[in-house]
């Protein structure tokens with residue numbers, strides 16, 4: 001990596017075609033105002049854009065989630081970000097892979113490349129800044145010093161907001177098919193999997209252990225969007241703040257095995273989750289991560305409370 005005039009270009013694996021970041025998830029929900037309160041309470045900015053709601057990291061203009069009114073919670077599309085000079089290559093690559101290009105959906109007109117994945121989810125690849133980190137994000141821990149009272153008061157503790165969207169976990173009815181498509185067409189790489197239950201995928205240009213993950217279900221859907229916070233304390237403070245605002249349901253705090261991140265999941269009003277995540281494993285642009293197939297019972301979480309019984313239920317295909 002070289003530095004030119006103070007501008008440090010994003011890390012990149014030379015010659016390898018692949019998206020570098022998750023740009024945005026768009027979905028419909030039955031009550032946009034309920035969504036605005038949930039994501040605002042979570043620590044994200046919410047801005048009305050006509051009838052839609054844009055959700056973004058505090059202080060950042062580009063939304064990482066866009067929400068529209070609809071009869072129920074449903075994924076509308078996934079937007080992935082690529083380097084500008086990779087767009088012509090992706091155009092050729094999609095054609096060679098036999099992937100049919102589609103027109104942008106109404107309200108989301110862009111010069112990105114639009115198509116559907118094998119589960120029917122609408123996907124866009126477009127030019128956008130690399131928001132996935134270029135190197136391991138250091139986790140912050142309180143300084144260990146003697147002779148001082150280091151914890152803040154309960155009322156004086158402020159919750160650090162999320163600094164970026166980390167990853168999205170999707171439900172899929174065909175795990176191998178999804179992994180094959182997102183490897184061969186999108187250019188992600190398998191990080192780890194647990195049999196036919198779950199698979200985690202990272203970007204080739206330097207990324208968290210997973211940008212996208214898939215868990216087996218009866219149909220497609222959203223399990224959770226995950227947001228990075230700077231410390232284990234921020235995970236706990238986020239969970240407490242959400243509980244104080246009425247969002248008690250969820251799972252955490254705990255630590256995952258695959259990805260190693262500390263987590264707390266807050267259940268959203270539609271049965272999916274928003275995750276506070278901290279200190280996830282990182283795969284550098286010049287490193288070939290060796291993917292392993294893990295035993296599910298030994299790979300879900302290192303420690304934490306017992307998950308809710310419906311934690312992996314896909315409420316986009318079932319109301320039960």
Ligand SMILES: [Fe+2]
Pocket residue numbers: 167169224226275277
């Ligand atoms: Fe996650």
